[in-house]
Amino acid sequence: MYNVRPLEVFLAQPRGFCAGVVRAIEIVELALEKYGPPVYVRHEIVHNKYVVESLKAKGAVFVEDLSEVPPKAVTVFSAHGVARSVEEEAAQRGLPVLNATCPLVTKVHNQGKRYMAKGRVLILIGHAGHPEVEGTMGQVPGPVLLVQNLDDVAALTLPRDTAVAYITQTTLSVDDTREIIAALTERFPDIQGPDTRDICYATQNRQSAVRELSKLVDLILVVGANNSSNSNRLREIGTEAGIPSYLIADGSELDPAWLNGVRAVGITAGASAPEVLVDDVIEALRRIGPVTVSVLPGREEDIEFLLPTELAPA
Known part of the structure; x- marks a missing residue:
């Protein structure tokens, strides 16, 4: 029999999207609006399958090599940045490039x-x-x-x-x-x-928030992708604090057995995971039993990065 007591769910603050990820996704969406599909993106724009699939549905095409991009096609470099050799290859081929590399x-x-x-x-x-x-x-x-x-x-x-x-x-x-x-x-x-102070603010803030979360809960769920470096690190930090911690893509990956004897669950999300996936995990918990949700106090992030001039509003 699984846990039937009301679960307390605490949401880490901050969690999820950082300013660099918001900017990168917005660049792809605005490029699709301005130039029409398809828009080609070298590598996953950010490391999250949900985000990638939603952009694919709008007309983005993801490639690992510029040789896969047709002549003259609008090309976006991912938030992770690219080598100069990639920039030079795009220039030699005359590809119109939008650079979504995070400013940090x-x-x-x-x-x-x-x-x-x-x-x-x-x-x-x-x-x-x-x-x-x-x-x-x-x-x-x-x-x-x-x-x-x-x-x-x-x-x-x-x-x-x-x-x-x-x-x-x-x-x-x-x-x-x-x-x-x-x-x-x-x-x-x-x-x-x-x-x-030059270290990425978002990485530090999310890790600090997980350390605070670990003081209150019996289980930590990190919403994010397996290939997301910062999401994996959040799970590790929970484990290092002595709290069973799991990295899950969405609510479908929640194992009810994890909740045995658990009174309080902490949830956070990697910098490339959208809030809709956090909501999905909460709904999955609700299908198992009653849940109360509260957001922990934490550092508010109000940083915004400028868009490339080609996409900036007039």
């Missing part, structure tokens, strides 16, 4: 270029294979050393007096990178890096 990712690209222009060896803290990391490594004019953990720092063969600089993947928070930055600083006295 672009800021990291520019930081890396500045450090390299000063002659520093550049170190990128991030996850190998993530599209943002691949884009960043392909934007900076020169070799970039990728470190994912403390072992990677220890394995660096640079002399101690090397002038180095570091940048970080935006979906990592201050907390995620603190130990690695400390290890790099200890290893290389001549080191420079961005101010912690």
Whole structure:
């Protein structure tokens, strides 16, 4: 018999879409309105199947390589950013491009270029294979050393007096990178890096909100995609706090067995997960038994990013 007591559901604040994701989705939607379908998008615009499928239904076509884009077709670069080689290929083919790269990712690209222009060896803290990391490594004019953990720092063969600089993947928070930055600083006295205020605000805020959530609940549900770096990290943070935590795409993936003996459930969502999917999870809980829902106090986000000039309102 599953739990039949009224469940308390606490929603983390903030959760879900960040300003960069809102901007990226809006770019695709406005491009479809202005130019008509199809509009081609290189890579998933954001890492969420629901978002991708809804844009497909409106006429967006998602591709992994520009060779799949027909001549002269309107092309959108995803929020994760792309390498210079991709930009150059689009220019050579004369493709009209709308760049939906998150402005915070672009800021990291520019930081890396500045450090390299000063002659520093550049170190990128991030996850190998993530599209943002691949884009960043392909934007900076020169070799970039990728470190994912403390072992990677220890394995660096640079002399101690090397002038180095570091940048970080935006979906990592201050907390995620603190130990690695400390290890790099200890290893290389001549080191420079961005101010912690330059770390993605949305990543940090959502992680802090999950830590607060974990103090109140017996179970945490993170709404997001399996290939979403920031969603996976939210689940990990819940687990690290000692709370059973699960990453689910929507209400259909909720396992009623998780609710055995549970009085309070916390729900959050990754930065690319829309609120409609949070609502779907709450409805799935309601189908199991009575639910009360409350939103925790948390940091309000009012950041908005400008649209590309081609799509900005007159």
